[in-house]
Amino acid sequence: MADSQDKTNSSEEPQEGIPDIKSQIDKTVDHLKNPKDGSLWKSVIRHKLDEKPRNRTLAVLTNVFLHLHPARVNRDAVRFAFTWGMGGITFFLFIVLTLTGIYLMFYYHPSKGQAFQDILFLTHDVPFGNILRNMHRWAAHAMVLTTWIHMFRVFMTGSYKKPREFNWCVGVLLLVLTSLLSFTGYLLTDDQLGFWAVTVGTNMARATPGLGHEGPFGPELGFTAYNDVRFALLGGSIVDANALLRAYIWHCIAIPVIASILMIVHFWRVRKDGGISGPAPMMLKSEAQL
Amino acid sequence: MTEGLMIFAKFDWHQIGEIISTPDNIPMVLLMILIPYFTWYALKQARENDRLIAQLEADPEMAKTHHRKRFPMEKKWEPTVLVWPHLLKIEFLAAICVMVFLIVWSVAFNAPLEEPANPNLTMNPSKAPWYFLGLQEMLVYFDPWIAGVVMPTVIIIGLMAIPYCDVNPLGNGYYTWNQRKYAITTFFFGFHVLWILMVLIGVFIRGPGWMWFWPGQTWDHHRMIYETNRNLNDILGLEGAVWAALVGIIAIGLYTVVTAFIIHKLYMKYKGDLYARMNLLQYGTMQVLLIMMISLPVKIFLRLALRVKYVMVTPWFNI
Ligand code: HEM
Numbered sequence: 007m008a009d010s011q012d013k014t015n016s017s018e019e020p021q022e023g024i025p026d027i028k029s030q031i032d033k034t035v036d037h038l039k040n041p042k043d044g045s046l047w048k049s050v051i052r053h054k055l056d057e058k059p060r061n062r063t064l065a066v067l068t069n070v071f072l073h074l075h076p077a078r079v080n081r082d083a084v085r086f087a088f089t090w091g092m093g094g095i096t097f098f099l100f101i102v103l104t105l106t107g108i109y110l111m112f113y114y115h116p117s118k119g120q121a122f123q124d125i126l127f128l129t130h131d132v133p134f135g136n137i138l139r140n141m142h143r144w145a146a147h148a149m150v151l152t153t154w155i156h157m158f159r160v161f162m163t164g165s166y167k168k169p170r171e172f173n174w175c176v177g178v179l180l181l182v183l184t185s186l187l188s189f190t191g192y193l194l195t196d197d198q199l200g201f202w203a204v205t206v207g208t209n210m211a212r213a214t215p216g217l218g219h220e221g222p223f224g225p226e227l228g229f230t231a232y233n234d235v236r237f238a239l240l241g242g243s244i245v246d247a248n249a250l251l252r253a254y255i256w257h258c259i260a261i262p263v264i265a266s267i268l269m270i271v272h273f274w275r276v277r278k279d280g281g282i283s284g285p286a287p288m289m290l291k292s293e294a295q296l
Numbered sequence: 297m298t299e300g301l302m303i304f305a306k307f308d309w310h311q312i313g314e315i316i317s318t319p320d321n322i323p324m325v326l327l328m329i330l331i332p333y334f335t336w337y338a339l340k341q342a343r344e345n346d347r348l349i350a351q352l353e354a355d356p357e358m359a360k361t362h363h364r365k366r367f368p369m370e371k372k373w374e375p376t377v378l379v380w381p382h383l384l385k386i387e388f389l390a391a392i393c394v395m396v397f398l399i400v401w402s403v404a405f406n407a408p409l410e411e412p413a414n415p416n417l418t419m420n421p422s423k424a425p426w427y428f429l430g431l432q433e434m435l436v437y438f439d440p441w442i443a444g445v446v447m448p449t450v451i452i453i454g455l456m457a458i459p460y461c462d463v464n465p466l467g468n469g470y471y472t473w474n475q476r477k478y479a480i481t482t483f484f485f486g487f488h489v490l491w492i493l494m495v496l497i498g499v500f501i502r503g504p505g506w507m508w509f510w511p512g513q514t515w516d517h518h519r520m521i522y523e524t525n526r527n528l529n530d531i532l533g534l535e536g537a538v539w540a541a542l543v544g545i546i547a548i549g550l551y552t553v554v555t556a557f558i559i560h561k562l563y564m565k566y567k568g569d570l571y572a573r574m575n576l577l578q579y580g581t582m583q584v585l586l587i588m589m590i591s592l593p594v595k596i597f598l599r600l601a602l603r604v605k606y607v608m609v610t611p612w613f614n615i
Pocket residue numbers: 089091092093094095096097100153156157160163165166170173174175176177178180181184269272276281282283284455
């Protein structure tokens with residue numbers, strides 16, 4: 007008896023602490039109306055969004071992509087006139103190349119004969135294939151150019167000087183890798199243009215002093231067309247199936263990985279070397295203790 | 297010379313159009329706009345800074361209080377700004393502009409695709425991609441082991457050596473010409489003349505058989521040029537393998553000593569203060585790199601003016 011009494015009691019008067027269904031619904035609707043107070047939102051964005059300096063600082067510092075930046079920078083350093091945005095644009099092009107490149111990889115087999123067919127298929131049949139191939143091609147050319155211009159800017163602002171010497175050297179390696187990325191990509195279309203460009207390019211390796219079979223001291227050291235550096239690069243004595251596979255792996259995996267690592271170092275060092283070099287207060291000759 | 301005049305008589309616009317509209321040469325059009333533009337832009341800012349530097353040098357009172365940038369600055373302004381929004385908005389905008397540019401470019405021009413690769417059908421001219429054409433151009437004057445292997449290596453090492461050899465403390469983080477005349481001139485010689493100009497020659501001037509075709513000259517696939525280039529020792533009338541090597545050693549040794557001496561004299565005269573800050577390794581590296589850099593136009597001159605094939609001939613390699 008006592009038991010049933012209890013049950014009826016509990017169904018009529020809710021126990022303290024357990025809300026009724028209506029207030030539950032109200033609360034949920036409230037949350038949906040103000041998602042920023044909900045735990046889902048707060049788990050993603052961990053600060054308020056009012057336009058206060060504190061929040062704007064947190065917006066940069068708590069975001070893994072943006073925390074590449076400091077929270078504040080020298081007021082003139084954001085001027086386009088100083089950096090020409092060239093380092094940033096180079097990096098952006100690298101991202102565009104990675105994304106369009108992944109798309110192209112879905113349709114491409116790095117095997118002799120098939121490769122050329124795949125390019126034809128990409129340009130004519132794959133949805134957005136042609137424009138993405140074009141974008142990959144042109145962004146690659148543009149990246150080589152912007153890297154040069156970035157280097158030119160860094161030179162002209164004397165930004166390689168103390169304490170940025172090492173980062174300049176990292177930059178030089180990136181310059182080389184950028185050319186190599188572009189160059190290894192050239193062969194992948196497996197057409198006349200790429201084939202002969204790469205043939206001309208790798209023929210130079212024959213002449214490597216001490217390592218190529220036509221280079222100074224190469225033959226004396228026992229190098230032939232079948233064991234010298236060119237053979238190692240091409241995986242054969244001519245530009246053929248093995249060369250295509252090697253170019254593919256260098257192009258799609260090895261060089262992008264190495265370049266990404268160096269870019270991480272490059273950006274890290276920009277920060278650790280005290281941020282962007284300028285525009286710095288100008289030094290006078292009389293102060294330089296020359 | 298007559299060949300040069302003939303150009304004006306029958307300027308081949310079609311040939312020029314064909315070269316420029318080759319899809320992979322479009323970046324060259326960009327390069328020809330952007331490199332001169334940014335060179336001008338850098339020098340313009342350098343001039344403006346130099347003017348302010350001169351003012352500050354002349355007026356020590358001003359030098360003490362001035363914020364030393366040519367950009368306006370007021371006391372009540374903070375010296376730094378928030379990255380969000382001041383930097384990020386520029387980055388987002390730049391990203392959008394680059395994206396629009398790329399999309400327009402990609403809609404307007406298709407990436408090239410030639411016939412399938414055919415080892416039996418040589419392309420003529422057979423060119424490396426444009427960014428390597430500076431090196432390919434050097435193949436005209438140097439053997440492949442120099443143009444294709446030594447030069448790229450020296451360029452990479454040389455670029456990396458710049459921060460360690462340039463001991464000038466001035467001009468760190470701002471555009472200036474007056475404070476870095478020597479460094480900038482050297483860089484222009486390397487970048488604009490020995491790199492960009494050679495790339496442009498490779499792209500626009502070199503035609504079939506890697507022969508020289510002036511802009512507007514038709515690329516004639518049957519053209520022949522008979523050049524008799526002779527080795528230096530033969531020109532001097534000293535024949536035989538021993539002379540071929542010996543003359544080379546003497547000539548290169550002489551060139552090195554004379555060039556090093558001239559560089560040294562000039563450097564002491566104008567840059568004595570910097571010399572005092574350098575150690576021997578820094579100075580030696582700078583000398584070696586400069587001597588190698590200057591040797592390129594010297595060899596080009598020897599070939600074009602005196603028809604010298606090799607300066608030095610040995611059983612293993614020729615220079
Ligand atoms: C893949 C190629 C490269 C990428 C993505 C890249 C990216 C960047 C970025 C984003 C910055 C920040 C400032 C700016 O945008 O100008 C920077 C600064 C810098 N870069 Fe690069 N860079 C590359 C290649 C190079 C090269 C080739 C050099 C020199 C040979 C170089 C040397 C430097 C130096 C010294 C700084 C510090 C400049 C300063 O503090 O003013 N970088 N780089």
